Amino acid sequence: MKKFTKETVKNLVKLSRIGCSEEEQEAILQDLEKIVGYVELLEEIDVTDVPPCKHVLDDLFNVLRDDIVGESLPRDVFLANAPSQIGGMIRVPPVIKSK
């Protein structure tokens, strides 16, 4: 069974950008170990020459349309849910700090 280390969990936390306390990471480590241990059941099955499933329906095709500008949401409607906004734009903390 795959051994999870604290570093593995730390890296996952970083990759998914979810803040996570040390205690939470410890609990998650144990859960992940158990769940990944379970899904390793798949190791016993031979899938040589089996194509990976791309879609469950076999008669779907790309949906294309002419490149015509359609109706879109008005800016104020979209911004109504923004946690912070300024001058019709979404406000975020500065990415580059000025001196």
Next chain:
Amino acid sequence: MHTLSAIEIRDKFLRGEVSAVSIVETFLKRIERYDGEIGSFLSVFNERALAKAKALDDKRKSGVKMGKLAGIPIAIKDNIHVKGEITTCASKFLINYRAIFDSTAVRLIEEEDGIIIGKTNLDEFAMGSSTENSALQKTRNPWNLKCVPGGTSGGSAAAVAARLCPLALGSDTGGSVRLPASFCGVIGFKPTYGRVSRFGLVAHGSSLDQIGPLANSSADTALLMEVIGRHCEKDATSYSGPLENYLEGIDKGIKGMRVGVPWKFLDKLAEEPKQIFTNSIEVLKKLGAEIVNIDLSILKYSLAVYYILSTAEASSNLARFDGIRYGVRSPNAQTLDEVYDQSKENGFGPEVKRRILLGTYVLSAGYKDAYYKKAQQVRTLIIRSYQEAFKKCDLIASPVSPFTAFEIGAMKDPLQMYLEDIYTIGINLAGVPAISVPQGFAKDGKPLGLQLIGPQKQDGRVLMAAQAFEKATHHLLIPELVK
């Protein structure tokens, strides 16, 4: 009124025997009286529903042709958008998110004169099997208040079971309509993948998610499917099959149909549920079905495949909840990275975090082939197994769940909770339609469901079989608590 089916309520309204306003008032009163204990609704649209009812009364008097759902109050799971109303997904992250567009399913319901009465509780972002993962409130099973309603559409199932509304929408990624239907003793239908538009359904596992009805009769289920089961250009995975009149052929019966039972896959079923399931098979025989043994032993891998694919898809889908464009942004965040980290840390519950991290793991460099690709290959084998099985039979029968509703707080281990879904998950992986129809009660008085599964795009056949089973049995009862 509350003992009537949705179709009966509509017909009474159309004949002028009852006004839409009084229908809505009846159900609002029931919600007021019972939902304090049950906790199925996250929000109730008193004013909106009454205004719509008033408009429908006027419309009917004016002699205009009425829609298929005229006057029927319908509850919507709170991960499906109703324009202008809050969509929380039962998450603290979306506690203030107001939908800026209608989901296609809701739009179609309103176009057919259905009345949206409120939004129902669920496991946060539809992740769980009991509705205990809701960050907002507990929902209790109307058959036994100590027990869970099942999940993730637990609010919709409990509301329909308690006759707080005659119809509801849920969503089903691995059993989330059928499991709560089984636990609450109502009907729950997961359509063929792509039959109902996912536009406006907050995505969990996009290759698995389907919106489906919960109801107190197969005919009501068929009626709602006639309305929402249509092609939608806003969902690229919506298939463009013709509209179907599911109600028209619903009484044809199942005489001469071959029903496959995967006996080997069911060998671990406990004594009591096995007995009840065996009785159901006898009912199907009496209705003229021929029972055949089929092999679906591949399904022992379905749970492993599901928890790789669904978490992989969820980790990608939920990346959008970053606190930038909507949702609750952490007030303490000073930098952009802190906005992401802290908003998610504060906004997501433990199960959602667990699944995002697991999904990130199975997709991460060095592991993707071993987990994700392998799971997609086994998914191909699962699809093929169903195709093979359907060469020998017209329908498949199985239980919905290995057991009845468990007590709130009893299931502590996440992996044990996942195993709850062992009989429902293969269906989503193969994209086939399946229904949960009540098949009786355990000695402790809790209901459990029979699952009837059809080949892709044979949703009508599944509804027809459910109707035949429902009419031959009498398990759709009203819980004592809410009589």
